[in-house]
Amino acid sequence: xxxxxxxxxxxxxxxxxxxxxxxxxxxxxxxxxxxxxxxxxxxxxxxxxxxxxxxxxxxxxxxxxxxxxxxxxxxxxxxxxxxxxxxxxxxxxxxxxxxxxxxxxxxxxxxxxxxxxxxxxxxxxxxxxxxxxxxxxxxxxxxxxxxxxxxxxxxxxxxxxxxxxxxxxxxxxxxxxxxxxxxxxxxxxxxxxxxxxxxxxxxxxxxxxxxxxxxxxxxxxxxxxxxxxxxxxxxxxxxxxxxxxxxxxxxxxxxxxxxxxxxxxxxxxxxxxxxxxxxxxxxxxxxxxxxxxxxxxxxxxxxxxxxxxxxxxxxxxxxxxxxxxxxxxxxxxxxxxxxxxxxxxxxxxxxxxxxxxxxxxxxxxxxxxxxxxxxxxxxxxxxxxxxxxxxxxxxxxxxxxxxxxxxxxxxx
Numbered sequence: 001x002x003x004x005x006x007x008x009x010x011x012x013x014x015x016x017x018x019x020x021x022x023x024x025x026x027x028x029x030x031x032x033x034x035x036x037x038x039x040x041x042x043x044x045x046x047x048x049x050x051x052x053x054x055x056x057x058x059x060x061x062x063x064x065x066x067x068x069x070x071x072x073x074x075x076x077x078x079x080x081x082x083x084x085x086x087x088x089x090x091x092x093x094x095x096x097x098x099x100x101x102x103x104x105x106x107x108x109x110x111x112x113x114x115x116x117x118x119x120x121x122x123x124x125x126x127x128x129x130x131x132x133x134x135x136x137x138x139x140x141x142x143x144x145x146x147x148x149x150x151x152x153x154x155x156x157x158x159x160x161x162x163x164x165x166x167x168x169x170x171x172x173x174x175x176x177x178x179x180x181x182x183x184x185x186x187x188x189x190x191x192x193x194x195x196x197x198x199x200x201x202x203x204x205x206x207x208x209x210x211x212x213x214x215x216x217x218x219x220x221x222x223x224x225x226x227x228x229x230x231x232x233x234x235x236x237x238x239x240x241x242x243x244x245x246x247x248x249x250x251x252x253x254x255x256x257x258x259x260x261x262x263x264x265x266x267x268x269x270x271x272x273x274x275x276x277x278x279x280x281x282x283x284x285x286x287x288x289x290x291x292x293x294x295x296x297x298x299x300x301x302x303x304x305x306x307x308x309x310x311x312x313x314x315x316x317x318x319x320x321x322x323x324x325x326x327x328x329x330x331x332x333x334x335x336x337x338x339x340x341x342x343x344x345x346x347x348x349x350x351x352x353x354x355x356x357x358x359x360x361x362x363x364x365x366x367x368x369x370x371x372x373x374x375x376x377x378x379x380x381x382x383x384x385x386x387x388x389x390x391x392x393x394x395x396x397x398x399x400x401x402x403x404x405x406x407x408x409x410x411x412x
Contacts (some may be wrong), residue, residue, distance in 0.1 A: 003179040007247050007254040008409075010089025010240030011352050012081040012189075016052030016233050016339050020084070025356050028335055028364035029385040033217035035231050035340050041197060047204045050216035051195040052233025052340030070133050071146060072111035077236035078143040078191035079150055085187070086151065089240040090252050096152025102183045103148050104158045104174045106166025106190035108344030108399070109199065110140030116198050143191045143236075155183045161344070163399030164304075165263075166190055167237070168347025168407055172261035174241045184246040189238035189348035200232055206271065210307060220341075221368035222305035222334035223312045223376040230306040233340030237348040239355075255355040259392075260293065260408030262286030271400050273310055277318030280304075280396065283404035284322050291408040293392060295323055298330065298408075300357055300393040302350045303380070305334025305366065306341055315396065316376045331388060333381040337367045347397035347405060354393035354409045361389050 011021045016034030018024040027034070035052045043049040059068040059076040068076060086093050114137035121129050136142060141159035148157055156177060160169045167190025174186035194200075203209050210229040212219035220231040247254055264286065266279035273280065288295065304315055320327045335353050336342075342349050357363055362385055369382040392410040399405075 004181065005244040006175045006178045006241055006258040007244050008239050008256055008258060008355055009242055009247050009252050009254055010085040011255065011355065012084025012088060013235065013237040013349065013352060014054055014057060014077050014080050015235030015237065015342065015349060016054060019057060021352065028338060028353065029362060031338065031365050031367045031383060031385065033338050033367065035216050035220060037216055038195065040195060046197065046200055048200055048209045048211055049213045050219060050231065051200065052231055053195055054234055072114040072137040072142060073193040074107060074111055074191045075143045075146045077193060078105065078147055078238065081189065081236040081238040082147050082151065082187060085238040085240050090250065093151060098152065099154045100184050101153050102155035102157065102177055102186040103144055103153045104160065104170040104186055104188045105144040106160040106170035106344045106347065107140055107143060108161065108163045108166055108192055109194050111138035111142050112194055112199055113196050114138040116196050147187065153187060162403035162405065163401050164341065164343050164346055165397040165399035165403040165405040166344035166347065168351065168395060168397035168405035169263060171239060171258065171348060171351050171407055172263060172405060175258045175261055178241055178243050185240065185242040187238060188241055189236065190345035191236035192343040192345040193234040194343055195232055195234045203232060208308065218368050220307045220337045222303065222307045222337050222366055223373060223380045224369050225371040225373040227307045227309060227312060229308055231340035233342050235342050235345050235349065237345060237352050239348060239351060256358045256409045256411045258407065259410050260287035260291030262290060262406040264404045266402030266404065268402055273314045273398060275314065276321065277314035279402060279404045280315055280318040280398055281321045283406040284318065284394065284396065287394065287406040287408045293408065295326055298392050298394055299390045300363055301330055301332045302354050302393065302395045303332050303334045304396040304398045305336055307336065311398065313375045316378055319378060327378055330379065331363050331381060331386065332378055333364055333366045335364050347395065350395045350397065351407055351409065354395050357390045357393050358409060358411050362387055363390065
């Protein structure tokens with residue numbers, strides 16, 4: 001049986017910039033930063049006091065206090081984004097989606113907020129006072145399960161925890177399910193809410209985070225010579241994937257095709273990328289081969305671009321290794337410069353950005369790129385959005401553990 005083409009028919013997001021797709025896109029084009037001083041807890045004793053937090057969202061108001069208290073914040077965000085995406089895809093959210101719809105979500109650290117809460121209660125009040133809902137809040141597959149319950153998704157269900165590549169892997173594996181005729185539709189994406197005291201302290205301890213506490217909006221500066229680490233962020237982005245035949249039968253518009261997926265492992269170091277970005281190079285190459293495209297057909301790369309010294313240097317090298325001299329003709333940007341790093345939710349968010357770039361023929365900038373780095377010498381769309389025809393777009397996601405996931409989207 002020949003493989004079916006996979007399309008995207010719905011998008012939903014909640015992130016540090018905005019709580020809708022349209023508002024998010026407008027802020028990206030305007031080069032607005034969603035990063036600021038932490039307000040959800042007192043961060044004054046931490047070495048890093050800023051993050052990309054979701055704003056103007058009250059889970060109690062959205063789903064009712066009784067339901068909200070049973071879930072971790074990462075699940076609150078994923079349900080909110082899923083409802084948006086389903087409505088965008090013209091799907092009735094009051095009806096169960098049934099057995100021909102699957103769900104694959106990615107997350108890096110799952111219900112880490114619930115984990116921290118449980119430990120604090122255990123230490124201060126003893127084991128008998130632990131919340132009986134703690135396990136179902138903190139388990140990594142909680143969001144996947146809660147979304148499936150909410151919307152009646154009865155097909156295959158998977159949760160992927162490949163760190164910062166998780167939701168890119170989720171979209172890629174969803175593509176595979178549909179291509180191979182397992183189901184006609186998959187609700188996919190990612191969620192993360194790691195802006196918590198212990199998580200920020202732990203990442204700070206390994207010197208992964210930017211420490212520019214006085215200028216948080218300028219802290220995430222991918223590919224800039226003075227970059228000093230990534231910025232923690234939270235959010236959820238969800239995509240509705242379905243077969244092209246299903247979309248045509250339903251008579252709905254499509255954002256584009258999911259044409260390529262490449263997944264590799266560095267097998268090198270638990271946090272550091274392989275020198276020269278060898279694993280990233282192989283993942284990009286595999287995605288292009290999967291899409292049956294030529295190197296010259298790639299119009300835009302949404303880079304992993306974390307603002308860490310190691311990632312940005314090695315990702316640049318990987319791009320140059322694959323594209324050779326043509327790398328200098330590519331349009332590249334890192335939208336993490338505005339959102340911060342959504343960890344397991346990053347790949348889904350950046351997939352959405354690629355699809356919107358294709359729809360509107362515009363490329364969001366890399367803000368805070370002011371001092372060129374000789375080792376990062378490609379065109380990263382510094383500080384100002386660009387109008388350009390975008391027919392194909394690549395999204396790179398690389399995670400701790402050596403996980404690499406690359407996706408290719410097109411309108412052709």
